Amino acid sequence: MAADRRGKAETLALRRRLLSDSCRLFYPEDPIKIVRGQGQYLYDEQGAEYLDCVNNVAHVGHCHPLVVQAAHEQNQVLNTNSRYLHDNIVDYAQRLSETLPEKLSVFYFLNSGSEANDLALRLARQYTGHWDVVVLDHAYHGHLSSLIDISPYKFRDLDGQKEWVHVAPLPDTYRGLYREDHPNPAGAYASEVERVVNSVQEKGRKIAAFFAESLPSVGGQIIPPAGFFQEVAEHIHRAGGVFVADEIQVGFGRVGQHFWAFQLQGEDFVPDIVTMGKSIGNGHPVACVATTQAVARAFEATGVEYFNTFGGSPVSCAVGLAVLDVLEKEQLQAHAASVGSFLTELLRQQKAKHPIIGDVRGTGLFIGVDLIKDEATRTPATEEANYVVSRMKENYILLSTDGPGRNVLKFKPPMCFSVDNARHVVAKMDAILTSKLGAQGGSLELNLQPIARTFQPAQERGSTASQESLKRQREQGAEVWRGPGNPSHPFPWLCLEGLPEHQVGRN
Numbered sequence: 001m002a003a004d005r006r007g008k009a010e011t012l013a014l015r016r017r018l019l020s021d022s023c024r025l026f027y028p029e030d031p032i033k034i035v036r037g038q039g040q041y042l043y044d045e046q047g048a049e050y051l052d053c054v055n056n057v058a059h060v061g062h063c064h065p066l067v068v069q070a071a072h073e074q075n076q077v078l079n080t081n082s083r084y085l086h087d088n089i090v091d092y093a094q095r096l097s098e099t100l101p102e103k104l105s106v107f108y109f110l111n112s113g114s115e116a117n118d119l120a121l122r123l124a125r126q127y128t129g130h131w132d133v134v135v136l137d138h139a140y141h142g143h144l145s146s147l148i149d150i151s152p153y154k155f156r157d158l159d160g161q162k163e164w165v166h167v168a169p170l171p172d173t174y175r176g177l178y179r180e181d182h183p184n185p186a187g188a189y190a191s192e193v194e195r196v197v198n199s200v201q202e203k204g205r206k207i208a209a210f211f212a213e214s215l216p217s218v219g220g221q222i223i224p225p226a227g228f229f230q231e232v233a234e235h236i237h238r239a240g241g242v243f244v245a246d247e248i249q250v251g252f253g254r255v256g257q258h259f260w261a262f263q264l265q266g267e268d269f270v271p272d273i274v275t276m277g278k279s280i281g282n283g284h285p286v287a288c289v290a291t292t293q294a295v296a297r298a299f300e301a302t303g304v305e306y307f308n309t310f311g312g313s314p315v316s317c318a319v320g321l322a323v324l325d326v327l328e329k330e331q332l333q334a335h336a337a338s339v340g341s342f343l344t345e346l347l348r349q350q351k352a353k354h355p356i357i358g359d360v361r362g363t364g365l366f367i368g369v370d371l372i373k374d375e376a377t378r379t380p381a382t383e384e385a386n387y388v389v390s391r392m393k394e395n396y397i398l399l400s401t402d403g404p405g406r407n408v409l410k411f412k413p414p415m416c417f418s419v420d421n422a423r424h425v426v427a428k429m430d431a432i433l434t435s436k437l438g439a440q441g442g443s444l445e446l447n448l449q450p451i452a453r454t455f456q457p458a459q460e461r462g463s464t465a466s467q468e469s470l471k472r473q474r475e476q477g478a479e480v481w482r483g484p485g486n487p488s489h490p491f492p493w494l495c496l497e498g499l500p501e502h503q504v505g506r507n
């Protein structure tokens with residue numbers, strides 16, 4: 001297969017020689033070479049299977065056959081730009097409009113989340129005639145120059161804050177200014193935005209837009225208190241600006257109860273602009289901006305064409321439509337709600353057992369586990385979070401951290417993530433936390449050896465991984481589990497019940 005024609009070491013050496021170090025790898029000390037993906041699983045060049053807990057781009061599952069087929073079929077017929085009439089683009093716009101409040105009825109198609117946010121900024125400035133932007137602290141909105149400028153997560157390490165950018169506190173009710181014991185955190189955080197707006201106006205400046213992720217993810221998997229966006233929108237509208245909801249990581253049914261994460265704020269809240277990306281193409285570069293007639297008309301009034309060479313191509317729209325079809329057919333929004341609440345409940349049980357877990361927050365398959373040094377200060381347990389991530393990788397589970405303290409374990413897996421996956425991950429996490437710290441916050445520090453463990457032979461489950469690779473893993477000290485578990489279960493290799501303790505991670 002073309003993807004694994006080189007040994008891993010050679011691929012790494014070539015990458016180091018030919019690619020910039022700015023393009024980082026996961027697990028830089030021991031990167032993984034992934035050659036195949038299916039559903040919620042990724043496979044390395046040896047055929048080892050990794051459970052993917054973080055890739056929200058592969059929304060309906062890695063290489064979903066219906067999405068792949070839709071792209072292939074359309075590629076065989078036509079792929080061109082959107083200056084010709086074609087049904088795919090109007091079908092896609094129509095289908096998206098059915099998911100959104102009526103007011104958001106004009107669509108632009110693009111290739112990346114960054115392009116979507118950059119266009120949102122242009123729309124906002126054109127519509128309002130203003131220039132300045134208010135953003136939430138620790139936000140990330142994309143890699144274009146315009147978006148680095150409105151991403152405190154990036155600009156703090158670069159040139160710093162531009163005079164037209166204004167930062168409001170992150171509405172983090174666990175570690176932020178106003179916490180879970182505040183009688184009205186939504187109002188208190190919105191007053192902070194009002195304070196920022198007032199100070200901008202006092203300087204004689206004018207606000208074009210407020211940008212926020214509907215659930216700030218880089219900020220640490222934050223769930224803003226309900227009602228916050230409504231009050232912010234009032235302050236921003238009063239100042240003549242528009243509200244931009246960045247749904248690039250969190251939209252499309254991920255939050256379970258709703259299709260869009262901004263709907264968690266309440267039925268009465270409608271942004272002026274919504275940006276979409278990542279998940280909507282399941283890995284194919286598709287992005288979209290939805291806005292109101294009024295905003296679109298103001299943009300048109302310049303007389304300048306908006307042209308995007310690849311955005312809205314027949315193939316991209318076929319892919320987008322297929323993703324919507326799969327979401328519907330497989331009822332993945334409802335699935336995210338039920339698996340997400342099951343996973344959250346298991347993680348909350350872990351919180352009761354391990355004091356290092358300060359908070360478990362989330363909705364649907366968007367969950368954060370906030371690791372702390374101690375409850376009194378809630379100091380981020382950064383090294384411990386890194387430790388958990390690297391031990392999970394040794395256990396073939398891909399997890400990552402977010403938040404300014406890089407201490408929040410984030411879960412945003414492909415939406416086909418199962419109840420058994422949830423059980424498996426939490427059992428592993430429990431074993432790792434217990435062996436590292438002891439339950440109930442003991443500071444027991446065991447001398448841990450990495451556990452190399454692989455699953456049942458892949459070809460027994462219809463996968464192509466070879467006995468050779470399995471033999472090789474065994475020779476390298478990997479422990480291959482063939483049961484007990486429940487053999488009648490669709491994923492018996494993921495049922496950990498009944499495993500001796502040493503096999504689930506303590507050694």
Ligand SMILES: Cc1ncc(COP(=O)(O)O)c(C=O)c1O
Nearest residue numbers: 112113114140141142248249277
């Ligand atoms: C919230 C948010 N907005 C925008 C972007 C930019 O998207 P892209 O990388 O597709 O340009 C990202 C990417 O990580 C993101 O997380």
